[in-house]
Amino acid sequence: MSTAAPRTSAGPLLTDDDHALLLRLLRTPTAGPLEAGHDAPLQLWEAQRAYAEAARSAGLRPIHHAAPAAEALRRDDVPATVRAAAHDPGFLAAQPSLVLRLGPDRPVRDTVMFNVHLDTVAGTQPVTFDGVRFTGRGAVDAKGPAVALLAGVRAAAAREPAVGRDISVLVQAVGGEEGGAMGTFGTRPLVEAGFIGRLNVFCEPTGLHHLPRATASMTARITVRGDDAVDDRPGTGHNATVLLGFLAQHVAAAFDSHPERADATGAPCIAGLHTGHAHNRVYGSGDLLVNVPYTSTAEGQAAARALEDTVAAGVREFTARFAGSRTCGRTAADAAALTSLGWDKRGLPCLSGGGTGEGGDPWAEAVLAAAGIPCRPADEPAFTCDAIWLHGVPGTYTTVLGPGTLDANNAHAEGEFVDLADLDAFAAQVSRLLTAFARRRTGQRQA
Numbered sequence: 001m002s003t004a005a006p007r008t009s010a011g012p013l014l015t016d017d018d019h020a021l022l023l024r025l026l027r028t029p030t031a032g033p034l035e036a037g038h039d040a041p042l043q044l045w046e047a048q049r050a051y052a053e054a055a056r057s058a059g060l061r062p063i064h065h066a067a068p069a070a071e072a073l074r075r076d077d078v079p080a081t082v083r084a085a086a087h088d089p090g091f092l093a094a095q096p097s098l099v100l101r102l103g104p105d106r107p108v109r110d111t112v113m114f115n116v117h118l119d120t121v122a123g124t125q126p127v128t129f130d131g132v133r134f135t136g137r138g139a140v141d142a143k144g145p146a147v148a149l150l151a152g153v154r155a156a157a158a159r160e161p162a163v164g165r166d167i168s169v170l171v172q173a174v175g176g177e178e179g180g181a182m183g184t185f186g187t188r189p190l191v192e193a194g195f196i197g198r199l200n201v202f203c204e205p206t207g208l209h210h211l212p213r214a215t216a217s218m219t220a221r222i223t224v225r226g227d228d229a230v231d232d233r234p235g236t237g238h239n240a241t242v243l244l245g246f247l248a249q250h251v252a253a254a255f256d257s258h259p260e261r262a263d264a265t266g267a268p269c270i271a272g273l274h275t276g277h278a279h280n281r282v283y284g285s286g287d288l289l290v291n292v293p294y295t296s297t298a299e300g301q302a303a304a305r306a307l308e309d310t311v312a313a314g315v316r317e318f319t320a321r322f323a324g325s326r327t328c329g330r331t332a333a334d335a336a337a338l339t340s341l342g343w344d345k346r347g348l349p350c351l352s353g354g355g356t357g358e359g360g361d362p363w364a365e366a367v368l369a370a371a372g373i374p375c376r377p378a379d380e381p382a383f384t385c386d387a388i389w390l391h392g393v394p395g396t397y398t399t400v401l402g403p404g405t406l407d408a409n410n411a412h413a414e415g416e417f418v419d420l421a422d423l424d425a426f427a428a429q430v431s432r433l434l435t436a437f438a439r440r441r442t443g444q445r446q447a
Contacts, residue, residue, distance in 0.1 A: 012420075012424045014420065014423055021051070021090075023091045030044050031123075032176065038085075048096060055100050060098060064097070066097070069092075077347040080344040081179075096175065097172065097173070099170060102157065105168065111196070112198070113199070114172070114430070115174065115202045139417050139418045140416060140417065141409075144447075145426060146173060147404040149427070150171075152426065152427035153169055156434035160435040163434050168194070170193060172187065172190050179399070197394060197396065199433075207404070209375060211380075212360065214387040216300065216388050217266075217348070218343060219292075222287065222289075224243050225284070225340075226285060230282070231280040231281055238338055241275045244273055246318045246321075250318075255307060258305035259306075261302070266381070270290050272280045289344070297349070307341070318332060354399055356397060371435070373432070387400050402426060410434035
């Protein structure tokens with residue numbers, strides 16, 4: 001797929017004030033505790049207030065700005081790391097979500113919703129703008145798209161009087177997207193509160209091609225709990241390091257060839273192996289994490305069965321391989337009893353066909369086509385984002401759209417950047433999309 005930005009013949013839509021807003025947002029630390037730790041500065045309230053103030057130039061006004069309720073995390077599908085972090089009462093209090101609206105409160109059928117996250121992954125890097133390119137944490141994921149979004153809404157309202165008069169625009173500016181939170185306390189509560197539209201656009205880097213799909217993932221925790229030992233007598237204890245290291249290699253080699261994985265599209269991420277830090281001790285306990293993406297509920301269920309089978313086979317192979325070993329014989333004999341597999345994250349939905357299933361939504365897809373926004377080819381991989389929470393919501397269509405790409409623009413990595421030309425191109429897409437939506441909705445009512 002080409003990621004070249006579709007250009008517009010109009011001049012740039014982002015103003016000097018927009019440039020200044022983006023630089024301000026990039027300099028405001030918004031990595032949440034799941035990413036940066038509880039002691040790191042988190043100024044999400046401040047970032048959202050600055051964003052809301054700037055949004056007034058586009059006619060958008062705040063209708064909701066609050067931290068999520070604790071009840072949002074008292075659900076079985078909330079990741080274990082999020083539930084654990086929420087034991088700190090300050091965790092949710094520092095991670096509000098903002099909703100802005102242009103126009104009156106209209107029915108879902110007359111509303112377009114945009115979602116953008118202002119939290120980032122951890123890590124700092126220089127914030128710069130040389131007139132062509134912005135750099136800084138969140139430049140492309142997703143503070144740059146957030147600012148371009150405002151420019152696009154502003155341009156649409158100036159271009160088409162029906163935008164804000166006959167149709168309404170909602171903007172969700174959320175936290176809780178990064179760090180494995182999966183939108184459980186940011187986007188999901190807003191969706192369940194009804195802050196949605198007939199067309200919903202999640203602003204993420206997609207190369208300016210809309211992507212009506214989003215994967216989910218589940219995280220398995222393979223745990224060994226045994227007895228420690230002194231380094232002078234390693235065979236008297238259980239060596240969790242050797243056992244978990246063996247299982248990591250076994251899963252890497254055997255998981256994807258499991259029969260249940262025949263139709264799988266996403267590759268597992270095997271990481272987070274930890275037993276201890278010292279060199280003169282045998283650690284009897286430890287953990288190994290395996291993250292598995294999936295594109296449908298059926299694929300996720302099959303992956304869970306496949307991983308459970310693969311780990312069990314790995315334990316049996318370890319037992320046979322190390323039986324009688326001078327240093328790991330006891331570990332081999334007890335491996336099945338010591339090893340367990342649990343789920344830190346499981347049961348999250350996926351987005352497919354814009355949330356309407358494989359048949360898609362011809363009306364919404366026609367609006368996107370009228371706006372000149374190409375669809376990402378079906379064989380191009382999707383990725384995980386908060387758009388999953390719109391799957392199956394009646395009367396809605398959801399897609400993911402934004403400037404740049406996750407890999408080419410170094411999202412989540414050193415040197416994250418976004419080009420001003422791509423931000424302008426995205427703003428133009430937003431403007432055309434709102435114009436096309438408004439004209440088709442008003443045309444339907446007149447007909």
